[in-house]
Amino acid sequence: MTVRSTCPYCGVGCGVLLTATVAGLEVKGDPDHPANFGRLCSKGLALGETVGHEGRLAAPMVNGKEAAWDEALQLVADRFTHTIAEHGPDSVAFYLSGQMLTEDYYVANKLAKGFMGTANIDTNSRLCMASTVAGHKRAFGTDTVPGTYEDLELADTIVLVGSNLAWCHPVLHQRILAAKAARPHLKLVVIDPRRTATCDAADLHLPLAPGSDVALFNHLLTQIDEQGALDAGYVAAHVDGYPEALRCARASDVSLTELDGHQLRAFVNIWLRSEKTVTIFSQGVNQSTSGADKVNAILNCHLATGRIGTPGCGPFSVTGQPNAMGGREVGGLSNMLACHLDLENPAHRHAVRLFWDAPKMPEAAGLKAVDMFRAVGSGKIKALWIIHTNPAVSMPDADAVAAAIKGCDFTVVSDVTGRTDTAQLADVLLPASAWGEKDGTVTNSDRTISRQRAVLPSYEASRPDWAQLAEVGRRMGWHSAFDFANVAEIFREHAALSGIAGGLGRDFDISGHADLTDAQYDALDPFRWPYASQEGGRFFADGGFFTKSGRASMLALTPLPMAQPTNSDFPFRLNTGRTRDQWHTMTRTAKSARLSAHLAEPFIEIHPADATATGTTDASLVQVTSGTGTAILRALITDRVRKGEIFAPIHWTGETAPSGRIDVVIPAAVDPVSGQPESKGAAVALAPYAANWYAFAISRRPINPQSAYWARVRTDAGWRCELAGAQAPQDWESYARDMLGVGDLPAQTIQDLHGGSFRAAFIGDDGVEAAVFVAPRPVSLMRDYLAELPDDMLSGRAPIGRPDPGPVLCACFKVGVNTILRAVEADGLSSVEQIGEALQAGTNCGSCRPELRALLGAGVIREAAE
Ligand SMILES: Nc1nc2c(c(=O)[nH]1)N[C@H]1C(S)=C(S)[C@@H](COP(=O)(O)OP(=O)(O)OC[C@H]3O[C@@H](n4cnc5c(=O)[nH]c(N)nc54)[C@H](O)[C@@H]3O)O[C@H]1N2
Ligand SMILES: Nc1nc2c(c(=O)[nH]1)N[C@H]1C(S)=C(S)[C@@H](COP(=O)(O)OP(=O)(O)OC[C@H]3O[C@@H](n4cnc5c(=O)[nH]c(N)nc54)[C@H](O)[C@@H]3O)O[C@H]1N2
Ligand code: SF4
Ligand SMILES: [Mo]
Numbered sequence: 001m002t003v004r005s006t007c008p009y010c011g012v013g014c015g016v017l018l019t020a021t022v023a024g025l026e027v028k029g030d031p032d033h034p035a036n037f038g039r040l041c042s043k044g045l046a047l048g049e050t051v052g053h054e055g056r057l058a059a060p061m062v063n064g065k066e067a068a069w070d071e072a073l074q075l076v077a078d079r080f081t082h083t084i085a086e087h088g089p090d091s092v093a094f095y096l097s098g099q100m101l102t103e104d105y106y107v108a109n110k111l112a113k114g115f116m117g118t119a120n121i122d123t124n125s126r127l128c129m130a131s132t133v134a135g136h137k138r139a140f141g142t143d144t145v146p147g148t149y150e151d152l153e154l155a156d157t158i159v160l161v162g163s164n165l166a167w168c169h170p171v172l173h174q175r176i177l178a179a180k181a182a183r184p185h186l187k188l189v190v191i192d193p194r195r196t197a198t199c200d201a202a203d204l205h206l207p208l209a210p211g212s213d214v215a216l217f218n219h220l221l222t223q224i225d226e227q228g229a230l231d232a233g234y235v236a237a238h239v240d241g242y243p244e245a246l247r248c249a250r251a252s253d254v255s256l257t258e259l260d261g262h263q264l265r266a267f268v269n270i271w272l273r274s275e276k277t278v279t280i281f282s283q284g285v286n287q288s289t290s291g292a293d294k295v296n297a298i299l300n301c302h303l304a305t306g307r308i309g310t311p312g313c314g315p316f317s318v319t320g321q322p323n324a325m326g327g328r329e330v331g332g333l334s335n336m337l338a339c340h341l342d343l344e345n346p347a348h349r350h351a352v353r354l355f356w357d358a359p360k361m362p363e364a365a366g367l368k369a370v371d372m373f374r375a376v377g378s379g380k381i382k383a384l385w386i387i388h389t390n391p392a393v394s395m396p397d398a399d400a401v402a403a404a405i406k407g408c409d410f411t412v413v414s415d416v417t418g419r420t421d422t423a424q425l426a427d428v429l430l431p432a433s434a435w436g437e438k439d440g441t442v443t444n445s446d447r448t449i450s451r452q453r454a455v456l457p458s459y460e461a462s463r464p465d466w467a468q469l470a471e472v473g474r475r476m477g478w479h480s481a482f483d484f485a486n487v488a489e490i491f492r493e494h495a496a497l498s499g500i501a502g503g504l505g506r507d508f509d510i511s512g513h514a515d516l517t518d519a520q521y522d523a524l525d526p527f528r529w530p531y532a533s534q535e536g537g538r539f540f541a542d543g544g545f546f547t548k549s550g551r552a553s554m555l556a557l558t559p560l561p562m563a564q565p566t567n568s569d570f571p572f573r574l575n576t577g578r579t580r581d582q583w584h585t586m587t588r589t590a591k592s593a594r595l596s597a598h599l600a601e602p603f604i605e606i607h608p609a610d611a612t613a614t615g616t617t618d619a620s621l622v623q624v625t626s627g628t629g630t631a632i633l634r635a636l637i638t639d640r641v642r643k644g645e646i647f648a649p650i651h652w653t654g655e656t657a658p659s660g661r662i663d664v665v666i667p668a669a670v671d672p673v674s675g676q677p678e679s680k681g682a683a684v685a686l687a688p689y690a691a692n693w694y695a696f697a698i699s700r701r702p703i704n705p706q707s708a709y710w711a712r713v714r715t716d717a718g719w720r721c722e723l724a725g726a727q728a729p730q731d732w733e734s735y736a737r738d739m740l741g742v743g744d745l746p747a748q749t750i751q752d753l754h755g756g757s758f759r760a761a762f763i764g765d766d767g768v769e770a771a772v773f774v775a776p777r778p779v780s781l782m783r784d785y786l787a788e789l790p791d792d793m794l795s796g797r798a799p800i801g802r803p804d805p806g807p808v809l810c811a812c813f814k815v816g817v818n819t820i821l822r823a824v825e826a827d828g829l830s831s832v833e834q835i836g837e838a839l840q841a842g843t844n845c846g847s848c849r850p851e852l853r854a855l856l857g858a859g860v861i862r863e864a865a866e
Contacts (some may be wrong), residue, residue: 002017002019003454003455004030004033004451004453005018005436005452005453006033006322006442006450006452007043007047008099008435008452009043009583010043010169010320010321011169011318011321011325012035012170012171012445013035013443013444013445013448014029014030014035014039014040014044014171015029015032015034015035015450016028016029016030016040016044017029018455019455024051025047025051025436025455026048027040027047029044034149034528035171035446035448035450039171039174039845041171041846041847042170042580042581042594042595042598043170043583044171044845045811045812045845047435047436049593049594049595050588050591050592051434051456052591053459054591055417055587056416056431056434056459057418057423058431058462059431060072060428060430060461061428061429062427063427069463069471072428072430073471074475075428076475077472077475077476079383079410080383080385080472080476081476081477083382083383083409087382089116089362090118090120090366091382091383092112092118092120092383092385093118093121093366093372093376093381093383093384093385094108094120094121094384094387095123095124095369095372095389096123096327097124097327097387097389098128098320098321098322098326098327098332099323100327100387100388101323101438101439101440101441101466101487102323102329102330102440102441102442102443103441103466103487103490104388104440105330106330106494107466107469107490108121108332108469109331109332109338110481110482111472111473111478111482113331113337114352114353114359115358117361118362118366119334119364119365119366120334120366120367121332121334122333122334123327123389124321124394125332126674126676126677127394127676128283128319129317129319129320129328130674130675131285131286131287131295131673132286134291134674135292135293135296135674136299136317138555138673139552140540140545140546140547140552141548142340142506142507142546143340144507144539144540145316145325145446146314146315147313147538148537149445149446150311151311151314151316152172152175152179153175153179154276154311154312155179155276155277155313156185156186156273156276156312157186157187157189157270157271157277158186158187158188158278158279159190159191159270159277159278159279160188160280160282161279161282161285161294161298162282162285162286163280163281163283164192164197164198164578165280165282165318166196166200166201167196167579169318169445170580170845172445174845177846187273188201188202189202189204189267189270189271190206191205191267192207192284193207193284193575194575194641194642195639196640197580198850200850200853200854201850203270204266204267206259206267208258210575210680211289211290211561211562212559213284213285213290213297214252214293214294214297214558214559214560215252215253216267217298217300218248218249218252218297218557218559219252219254219264219268220267220271220301221246221249221297221300223272224272224305225246225304227268227272229272230242231306234543235303238303238542238545238552239304240551242304242554244556245300245304245556245557247556248557249300252557252558252559275305275307276313277302277305278314279301279314279315280316280317281298282318283320283577283679285298286674287676287679287680288562288671288676288678288681289669289670289671289672289678290560290562291674291676293555293557293560295317296554296555296557297555299315299554300555302314302315304554308540308541309540309542310538317445319444319445322444325442325444325447326443328340329498329508334365334366334367334368334372335368337352338352338498339497339500340507343364344364347504349361349363352500355496357481367381368675369391369675369677370668370670373395373400373405376404376407376408377401379407379409381408382408383409383412384405384410385411385413385414386405386412386414386426387432387465389422390587391405391422392425392654393421393663394585394650394663396628396666396667396668396669396677396678396679397663397664397667398629398666399629399664400628400668402422402425405426410427410428412430413426413429413430414429414431414465415430415431415432416432416587417587419655420587420653421655424654430463431459431460431463432463432464432468433458433464435452436454436456437457437464438452438454438464439451439454439486439487440487440491443529448526448527448528449526449527450526451522451524466484466487466490469482486518488516488518488521491516491521492513492514492521494510495510496511496514498510499532502530505546506546507530507546509529509532510532511531511532512534513527540552563667563681564669564681564682564683565683566644571644571683572610572644572683572685572686573645573681573683574626574645574647574665574666574682574683575647575648575680576649576662576666576680577650578649578650580811580847581594582595582651584651585653586651586653590713590714591714592714593713594814595811596714596715598809600720600807601633601657601711602631602649602657603635603648603649604646604648605636606622606635606636606638607638607639607645609643610643610646611635615688616635616637616688617637618635618636619634619636619778620635621634621635621688621724622688623688624648624662624665624685624686625684625685625686625687626666626683627667629664630664631664631665632708632709633659633662634722648660648662649662650662657709657710657712659709660711669681689708689724691708691725691726692726692728693756693776694724694776694777694778695724695772695774696781696783696786697723697736697739697772697773698715698719698786699741699769700770700789701718701742702718703719703720704738704741705721707724708725709722709723709724709725710722710724717789718789720783720787732751732758732772732774733758736760736772739772740769742769742770745762745769746763747760747763748761748794750794755776756775756776757774757775757776758772758774759771759794759796760772761793761794767789768793770789771786771789782797782798782804784806784807785797785802785805804816805817805819806819809855810841811848815840820835820839820855823835824855829856832849832853835856
């Protein structure tokens with residue numbers, strides 16, 4: 001049977017068709033889903049490879065020992081009850097995630113805010129969307145995304161600000177590229193200090209100075225005014241604050257952007273040339289100490305020109321997580337209530353309290369993520385429940401966060417695996433049913449609500465997150481409030497509450513679905529809110545803002561410097577973000593060998609001039625240090641980054657590459673308005689890491705390395721691992737045996753004690769079981785060939801006639817860089833289309849097409865380790 005569901009990764013919210021077969025889970029794009037119309041990216045396509053049971057948490061664990069659900073949940077209920085009784089409701093806290101389903105999220109918020117009486121409930125959306133939420137609310141009165149995905153296809157100009165859409169929202173990117181192919185006059189502008197894969201298809205790339213977006217959009221506002229692009233009618237009818245915003249914009253200094261006059265004119269000309277403009281923005285905007293101001297600087301320009309809410313027009317915040325929007329709808333953040341109601345508004349609070357029949361409700365906002373973990377660290381918060389997120393890796397100042405969790409009197413973690421850096425610090429671990437095993441709804445970037453449906457049985461004792469939360473609610477004494485029989489019942493309650501919110505003048509109203517039967521909920525098609533009586537479209541074409549006056553606000557904005565100045569001790573600016581084929585802390589995507597083959601190590605992109613100045617050579621290791629910590633990563637020298645700036649991916653963890661945990665290096669500086677941390681602007685020092693030995697290991701068994709630097713990923717045959725260290729082990733063979741877990745299997749070894757190199761292959765019943773290659777310099781080997789553990793491997797080379805495919809570039813068809821380069825040379829291929837015809841590469845999801853184009857040009861992208 002084929003089941004319609006939704007991809008659990010990014011906020012595009014692609015529909016998938018799932019079929020459970022004997023061979024595993026088959027995943028296809030849903031041709032009828034309005035987000036993707038059948039398309040999927042490399043991550044969505046590989047979903048079937050990530051639902052295996054390896055590493056899954058099978059049963060609750062209490063203090064490291066397996067426990068029954070009854071015991072574990074009673075303990076959670078008792079500890080929360082006693083902590084609240086002894087120290088008050090604000091001594092407990094919840095830390096949630098934009099990946100929870102709306103129904104899970106709703107129950108958690110009802111439990112904390114309505115019944116435990118604490119607003120200390122925040123989410124990883126604080127690290128992700130909080131600045132957008134704050135910006136939207138300041139301008140519109142509510143957190144409303146005005147437009148729809150169709151606007152991307154109807155626009156004449158699309159501006160991407162701080163968004164690497166090609167890698168982070170690949171299906172939307174593909175939709176834009178298809179629209180551009182059909183209507184070549186559609187102009188694409190990318191505003192990003194880095195030249196990302198998204199820039200490949202852009203008509204204009206503005207590599208602005210980090211943090212200078214407010215100065216850039218203030219400049220645009222002055223030009224809107226000077227060049228007569230103001231929509232005076234719209235502003236007079238619907239917008240307040242224009243004169244002050246313009247005055248402030250005129251006073252601000254555009255040279256902060258470090259863009260030249262030519263670049264600025266080109267941008268202004270494109271923006272003013274056509275009415276139909278969509279500005280997409282994402283983490284380069286949000287994750288900043290002026291994040292909310294950056295959002296408002298963008299909204300100002302759309303409000304001044306009336307380019308909002310009409311076809312092909314509008315500011316468009318693309319959400320990161322699959323249910324970042326849903327989390328905002330249920331009031332996931334510590335200053336919100338369900339259905340876009342405000343916790344600090346007495347009328348809103350009263351309405352929700354009546355509806356829930358809640359015994360007590362907090363009257364003031366609770367702690368935001370950074371302050372929450374500080375309160376955990378100082379002992380003010382004594383009981384903490386973390387669900388569906390991995391803060392010991394993803395929060396800024398991550399070592400301090402890990403220490404705080406470890407020191408907390410009582411920490412509960414709900415996760416699908418017990419191996420994460422956060423799960424390992426928990427007192428109680430609760431096994432969650434995973435994507436594919438559970439039911440609920442998610443809301444994507446354009447307000448479309450879609451069902452996630454179960455197609456697989458829940459693994460072992462695991463239970464859905466909502467069921468864990470509701471059971472604790474009942475055990476704390478609130479039987480009727482948490483007596484949900486299924487997710488449909490939760491959905492109906494949320495939909496009914498949204499009708500009350502609609503009555504209070506809020507935008508989020510799905511009350512038209514408040515009476516769905518269980519069967520109708522099961523069959524629910526994707527729909528876009530608002531849905532009071534019928535499906536909604538765009539907002540604000542004719543004003544109708546959700547402020548008291550019904551008018552929008554433009555804000556007067558002054559560009560502010562980033563929180564941490566670079567100086568002689570910390571001369572480099574560290575930017576962080578995502579790679580194409582991994583999802584956050586890799587707990588799911590790293591199960592796929594295909595996805596792990598794209599970029600197999602944590603790395604920094606560093607400009608050639610900075611590499612020379614710091615003595616960094618390609619593929620060597622560098623140490624990145626800030627006031628909070630140190631990381632060791634592989635150097636990838638490239639002029640894609642500006643001089644003085646480095647970029648590192650966020651994905652590596654204690655499980656995969658402990659020295660690559662980049663958030664250890666990011667201090668917790670936050671936007672004063674939104675509380676969102678500046679994840680993209682640490683001031684750091686760089687130095688070569690003085691390794692005396694480097695190694696590469698491959699094995700059919702799990703590899704357990706011990707060295708200053710290591711990074712391990714899955715391969716089709718098992719695992720592969722890069723290592724390096726300062727002090728070489730006394731005895732390489734016994735070191736290798738321990739690390740590879742090969743016991744006393746017979747070995748073939750080659751050792752050059754004088755030159756410091758060592759190679760060993762351990763032979764099992766079925767041929768080579770594991771092997772290691774050690775050298776005093778970065779090891780040059782045919783890694784992708786060796787990862788298959790061929791019989792005769794100690795030479796490190798493939799036999800003639802068996803060329804090394806190189807690191808995988810096209811994940812869909814598993815085509816390596818070397819294979820492509822050889823075909824380009826031998827067959828004279830000169831376009832991405834010709835590569836596709838010859839090798840299939842790039843012909844499926846299209847995410848690798850920018851890199852294919854780069855291979856054809858001068859800038860060959862190679863894996864860090866090669
Ligand atoms: N493959 C993949 N896709 C994902 C995810 C993933 O983990 N992997 N995660 C999802 C999630 S939760 C999110 S939030 C989204 C994030 O999606 P994006 O926001 O597109 O991703 P990032 O790589 O975090 O950052 C985007 C860009 O911001 C730029 N930037 C840094 N500083 C500035 C600045 O001051 N101004 C401007 N204009 N730009 C700047 C960076 O150079 C970077 O290229 O991706 C989602 N999609
Ligand atoms: N420096 C820096 N730091 C960043 C960012 C950045 O750009 N730079 N980006 C930030 C952003 S935008 C985000 S969104 C965060 C993401 O950071 P996190 O939310 O910490 O990362 P994930 O790996 O998505 O964590 C999800 C966890 O949920 C578990 N899980 C999976 N399915 C289920 C389930 O059904 N139920 C439960 N209970 N658990 C489940 C997974 O195993 C995993 O441990 O990182 C933030 N941190
Ligand atoms: S673009 Fe890719 S990761 Fe995002 S929802 Fe679609 S298939 Fe999933
Ligand atoms: Mo995110």
